[in-house]
Amino acid sequence: MRIVRALWGSTHPGPTLVVTTLALALGLSIGLELWRLALLTLSVLAGQVSIGISNDALDAARDRAVGRTDKPIARGDVSLRAAWVAASASLLLALALSAPLGWRMLAAHALLLGSAWSYNAGLKSTAFSLVPFIVSFGLFPSLATLSAPDPAFAPGWAWIAGAALGSAVHLTNVLPDLDDDERTGVRGFPHRIGPRASAVLAAGAVLAGAVAVLLGPAGDLAAVPPLAWVFFAGVAVLAVVTVVRALVRPPSRALFRLVMLAALLLAAQLVATGTALTG
Numbered sequence: 078m079r080i081v082r083a084l085w086g087s088t089h090p091g092p093t094l095v096v097t098t099l100a101l102a103l104g105l106s107i108g109l110e111l112w113r114l115a116l117l118t119l120s121v122l123a124g125q126v127s128i129g130i131s132n133d134a135l136d137a138a139r140d141r142a143v144g145r146t147d148k149p150i151a152r153g154d155v156s157l158r159a160a161w162v163a164a165s166a167s168l169l170l171a172l173a174l175s176a177p178l179g180w181r182m183l184a185a186h187a188l189l190l191g192s193a194w195s196y197n198a199g200l201k202s203t204a205f206s207l208v209p210f211i212v213s214f215g216l217f218p219s220l221a222t223l224s225a226p227d228p229a230f231a232p233g234w235a236w237i238a239g240a241a242l243g244s245a246v247h248l249t250n251v252l253p254d255l256d257d258d259e260r261t262g263v264r265g266f267p268h269r270i271g272p273r274a275s276a277v278l279a280a281g282a283v284l285a286g287a288v289a290v291l292l293g294p295a296g297d298l299a300a301v302p303p304l305a306w307v308f309f310a311g312v313a314v315l316a317v318v319t320v321v322r323a324l325v326r327p328p329s330r331a332l333f334r335l336v337m338l339a340a341l342l343l344a345a346q347l348v349a350t351g352t353a354l355t356g
């Protein structure tokens with residue numbers, strides 16, 4: 078049980094559960110049959126577990142160097158060998174669970190996972206660190222629509238919203254660890270432009286995604302339902318507050334929390350579009 082707890086702690090449990098819940102919510106919103114919904118949710122969970130554990134396994138030496146006591150692998154609670162076995166098994170399980178949903182879903186999920194693993198394997202330390210998040214999150218809404226009996230990719234506005242969400246996650250997720258990352262040679266895109274610019278760009282990305290979800294399904298402003306305006310207003314207010322705070326105060330964890338809250342509202346806005354994803 079100690080090893081299991083350590084492995085679970087290495088999955089980045091918070092983001093893993095949020096992404097899995099988002100997949101479940103998207104599947105529910107488009108009316109997937111129960112067995113399809115279960116396979117979609119479990120495959121996404123397994124995939125996220127593989128991404129999280131592989132990330133911490135690759136970063137174990139860096140985490141030890143900067144004293145990251147919150148990382149089970151770096152603490153030695155679980156061996157690197159066990160971590161890699163778990164990450165590899167989870168990756169294979171994710172693909173195996175995707176296969177019954179069709180080859181399109183399998184291919185899309187494989188591309189999403191390959192993109193995420195490429196970030197862990199080295200792209201995180203380059204100027205292109207944002208690319209895997211654009212690719213993986215851009216594809217993400219299509220995992221639900223490709224799991225349907227009549228599989229199809231999500232519409233373009235959903236790709237834009239997903240990519241915007243992923244960009245905001247990456248640009249803000251590294252903010253609390255910028256100094257530690259710099260000490261261990263990790264210089265991704267946010268490190269190169271700095272925390273203030275990263276926060277402003279993340280806020281802009283979330284706002285752009287909200288505009289896409291607002292106008293995409295309706296086609297014009299007159300056809301936008303009231304609930305969609307409520308979600309959009311929430312995202313817009315948080316985005317503006319983030320930009321103002323980033324410009325007038327030193328960067329802090331408050332920026333991270335503001336953008337993450339806006340990103341969660343964007344995710345809820347995307348789920349609320351329901352059957353428009355398959356329209």
